[in-house]
Amino acid sequence: MVEFGRLLLIIGGTIAFAGILILIAAKYFPWLGNLPGDFEIEGENYRIYFPLATMLLVSLLGTVLLNIVIRIFNR
Template sequence: MQTGDIARFLIYAGLIIAAAGAVMLLLSKFGGINLGKLPGDISIRRENFSFHFPIVSSIVISIVITVILNLFFRK
């Protein structure tokens, strides 16, 4: 890989992350999918302890990213 290829990859990665953030922001404002609070996400709260593990949200994000990357990088 040359320096230009790495720079191009970083620019595309940044644009994808920014677009994902914008989509998540819009979905949360319009009552769409509220990632982090899906059924199956583990959340334990005690008096002075709180534990949150968004397992289902992680799976959903992984599936969406996999589909998007397969669409862009399919040979």
């Protein structure tokens, strides 16, 4: 049961950290989420937003940064 509690704390901390990063990114990068490849479809009673270009950019940057960190710690 102790291991499950630790796992929940790690997951909660990770989600909180991701939320803080999103808040910081929104403040310093207001164009993030409004790139030319982000799709927005609006109807009378609905709104669909699909940030394809933003997801690709964040994924690419995350992959590059993670590879750099892994290469540094594997030496």
